[in-house]
Amino acid sequence: MSEIKKIFVVGSGFMGTGISQVALTAGYEVTQYDISMDIVNRSHSNLDKNLTKLVSKGRLTEEDKAAALGRLSVCDQLSAAADADMVIEAAPENMDLKKDIFRQLSEFCRNDTIFASNTSSISITELSSVVKNPKRFVGMHFFSPVPMMKLLEVVKGLCTSEDTVKTAKAVGQKLGKTPITVKDSPAFTVNRMLVPMMNDAASLLEAGISSIEDIDTGARLGLNHPMGPLELMDFTGIDVAMAAMETIFRETGEPRFKPCQLLLDMRRMGWLGRKTGIGFYIYHEDGTRTPNPDL
Numbered sequence: 001m002s003e004i005k006k007i008f009v010v011g012s013g014f015m016g017t018g019i020s021q022v023a024l025t026a027g028y029e030v031t032q033y034d035i036s037m038d039i040v041n042r043s044h045s046n047l048d049k050n051l052t053k054l055v056s057k058g059r060l061t062e063e064d065k066a067a068a069l070g071r072l073s074v075c076d077q078l079s080a081a082a083d084a085d086m087v088i089e090a091a092p093e094n095m096d097l098k099k100d101i102f103r104q105l106s107e108f109c110r111n112d113t114i115f116a117s118n119t120s121s122i123s124i125t126e127l128s129s130v131v132k133n134p135k136r137f138v139g140m141h142f143f144s145p146v147p148m149m150k151l152l153e154v155v156k157g158l159c160t161s162e163d164t165v166k167t168a169k170a171v172g173q174k175l176g177k178t179p180i181t182v183k184d185s186p187a188f189t190v191n192r193m194l195v196p197m198m199n200d201a202a203s204l205l206e207a208g209i210s211s212i213e214d215i216d217t218g219a220r221l222g223l224n225h226p227m228g229p230l231e232l233m234d235f236t237g238i239d240v241a242m243a244a245m246e247t248i249f250r251e252t253g254e255p256r257f258k259p260c261q262l263l264l265d266m267r268r269m270g271w272l273g274r275k276t277g278i279g280f281y282i283y284h285e286d287g288t289r290t291p292n293p294d295l
């Protein structure tokens, strides 16, 4: 198994910031990259705030926080990945963009650097095809919010070596996650189970079988899920959930992954969930929510 000390995180958005946070508090040296210094600096200040919250809750000492931030550097040049032992990519979910990033990284980094993608649905095998050493390419699919969610899917592409899988799992464990191993396939294991349930929940609503709140209450109390499927879709974004459905449908042809008409119409209306203030629920300024009366 390879020893990992320096981690380079590509993309300092929601997931990249979370991954950097858990890597720093686990003792890794982390370099965060994004396409502009404004973005990485914003992420740095969010990270600082998150660590301050942990200190105020007594889950981290002031000294640990200072040490964690002391291990962090930020940059807007991919070439800064040259001395990284592992790169974890959390850039936007776009095949061409991710391939372009890995093609460049493959030029800058050592032949034994491990390349990991946090993609939710893009083929790890296809991404690995652009790097010089696809044996060192792996999927590391974290769940959001990264500091809270315990699961890590370690995705094995066609050429990923056993050593790379073992190293990715060991890093995941050090980050406080429980890794599961998944063979590369559309949307991997967890989202492959989740997505049809979301589609079914929207179909139940569309058919008038249950109301929005009753569907969510049913899943929370009957299945012991912390959130119902409709509120979860609002949380992750209706468009994001549908993109996963469409990818799996395209690759497998299985009709249960084809988004139902109601979801298509919601996307047409721009009702994408919390981020647009309206989805299955309407999100009010005072922090309350009510079911969307038009559904």
Ligand SMILES: NC(=O)c1ccc[n+]([C@@H]2O[C@H](COP(=O)([O-])OP(=O)(O)OC[C@H]3O[C@@H](n4cnc5c(N)ncnc54)[C@H](O)[C@@H]3O)[C@@H](O)[C@H]2O)c1
Residues within 6 Å of the ligand: 010, 011, 012, 013, 014, 015, 016, 033, 034, 035, 039, 089, 090, 091, 092, 093, 094, 097, 101, 118, 119, 120, 121, 141, 142, 143, 144, 236
């Ligand atoms: N949000 C989730 O719940 C979630 C969960 C698991 C996995 N993911 C995956 O993580 C990845 C990132 O998602 P996110 O929610 O953090 O998105 P985000 O939009 O919050 O962050 C993406 C970041 O990438 C940056 N970026 C844009 N172009 C770039 C480029 N060419 N090179 C490097 N960085 C670039 C953006 O400036 C932004 O800071 C996606 O692949 C997504 O599928 C997301």
